[in-house]
Ligand SMILES: Cc1cc2nc3c(=O)[nH]c(=O)nc-3n(C[C@H](O)[C@H](O)[C@H](O)COP(=O)(O)OP(=O)(O)OC[C@H]3O[C@@H](n4cnc5c(N)ncnc54)[C@H](O)[C@@H]3O)c2cc1C
C-alpha cells in the first residue's frame with residue numbers, strides 16, 4: 001500500500017494478539033461494534049459487571065485512530081471550559097471537567113488493578129501561547145475554572161519549552177501512556193468475547209431486539225454499542241450532519257537528550273502539540289498538529305511546518321516517523337455519547353471526541369455501561385448524542401453543508417475532459433475520459449492508478465490528497481488509498497478501480 005503512515009506504537013508491541021473471525025451466529029445481550037479504545041473500554045466495563053456481550057472488529061483490534069494518537073490523558077481539552085460555560089452554562093462545564101478528571105483517575109486505577117504495562121506516567125499538561133492576544137483567552141479560561149471550583153490549575157508567564165512562549169495555563173497531575181499497549185491489554189482481559197475481521201454491514205431491528213449483520217454471520221442481541229469512530233449507521237442518528245473529520249499530522253523526532261517534563265498544546269491555530277516518550281531507549285518527542293479538514297484540497301506538505309518547529313527546538317534532532325490520522329469533530333466541541341436515536345432504543349453511540357478520546361473513551365464506556373445496566377449517570381446529559389443544539393447555532397454547520405453540496409453536485413459538473421498523458425508525474429487528478437469521470441494518480445515512475453472518484457458512503461466527489469497520496473472525501477471524511485481500499489470510515493466499502 002502506498003499510504004505511508006506508520007504508528008510508532010505498533011513498533012512497541014512484541015506480539016500482536018489474534019482473535020477469531022465471527023464463524024457462527026451468536027445470541028448475546030450486547031453487541032459492541034468497533035475494537036478501538038472506546039469499544040474495548042466499554043467491553044472491559046461490561047465484563048466487570050458480568051454482562052453478556054461480544055465485540056466485533058472489522059479489521060484488527062486497535063489498528064485505527066487509537067494507534068495513531070499522541071495519547072495524552074488529560075481533562076485539558078484546549079480552552080474548552082470558557083466555551084462550554086458560554087454555550088451551556090457553568091453547570092455543564094463543571095460536569096464536563098469532573099467527567100474527564102474522573103476518567104484520568106479511572107484509567108490510573110485500571111492500569112494499577114490489572115497490572116497493565118503501558119508506560120502510564122503522570123505529568124502536568126499545559127496550554128501555551130506565542131501570541132499576546134491569546135493571553136485574554138487564557139485569563140478567561142482561568143476565571144471560569146476558578147468559578148468551577150477547580151484548584152488543579154495555575155497560570156504562568158513562561159514555560160520550560162525551548163521556543164518562545166509568552167503565557168500558559170497548567171493542569172496538574174494529568175498523564176500519558178502507550179495507547180496500543182493499554183488497549184491491547186484490556187482486549188486480552190475480554191479475549192473470549194472478541195472477534196476480528198468481522199465487518200458489520202448492517203444493523204436490523206428485530207421486534208424489540210436487533211440483528212447485527214456481518215457478511216456471513218449474525219449476532220442476535222438486545223442492545224448495541226456503536227464504537228466505530230464515525231458511526232456506521234447514518235439514519236436515524238444523523239451524526240454525519242452534526243460532525244466533520246479533521247486530520248492532524250504528527251512527526252516523531254529523536255532528540256537524543258532529555259526533554260522538558262510536561263505535555264503541551266498551543267491555544268492558537270495551527271495546533272502545535274508536544275509530548276515526549278521513550279522508544280527503543282531513545283528520547284522521542286511527538287510534535288503534532290497543523291490540522292486540516294479531511295477532504296480539503298491539500299497542496300503543501302503539512303509535515304514541513306512541524307518539522308521546521310522540531311529543528312528550531314532541537315537543531316540536531318532526527319525525524320524517525322511521520323503519520324496523520326483524523327478524528328470526528330462536533331460542532332459544539334462536546335462528544336456525542338449515549339442513545340443513538342429514539343427510533344432505535346437500546347442502541348448507543350460514542351463519537352465526536354474532538355481529538356481527546358483517551359479520557360473521553362473512558363467517560364463513554366462508563367455512561368454506556370450505566371445505560372445498559374439501567375443505572376443513573378450524572379454526566380449523561382452533557383454528552384447527549386441526540387442533542388440538536390449545535391445544528392441551530394453553528395457556522396461550521398453552514399460550511400459543512402456548503403461543502404457537501406459542492407462535492408455532491410457542483411464539483412461533479414466541473415470535471416473537465418482531459419487525457420491521462422496530460423497529467424504530470426506524481427500528481428492526482430479527476431478527469432473525464434470517454435465521458436466517464438475517473439480519478440487518476442500518476443506516480444513518480446509514470447505508473448497509473450485509476451479509481452472511480454465517488455465516495456462509497458454517499459457518493460460525494462473525492463479530492464486527491466497530494467501529501468499522503470490518498471483520495472479523501474470532503475463531505476464526511478472517508479479516505480481511500482490509490483488502489484481504492486478504504487482507510488477511514490464512515491464509508492464501509494472500497495471504491496471501484498480501473499486497472
Ligand atoms: C493525530 C491525533 C492525535 C491525538 N492525540 C490525542 C491525545 O493526545 N489525547 C487524546 O485524548 N486523544 C487524542 N486523539 C484522539 C483519539 O486518538 C481518538 O479520539 C480515539 O483514539 C478514538 O478511539 P475510537 O475507539 O473511538 O476509534 P478507533 O480507534 O478508530 O476505533 C474504531 C474501531 O471501529 C472499527 N470499525 C469501524 N467500522 C466497523 C464496522 N463496520 N464493523 C466493525 N468494526 C468497525 C475500526 O476498524 C476501528 O478499529 C488524537 C487524535 C489524532 C487524530
Ligand code: FES
Pocket residue numbers: 455456457458459460473474475476477478489490491
Ligand atoms: S464520507 Fe460521506 S460521502 Fe464521503
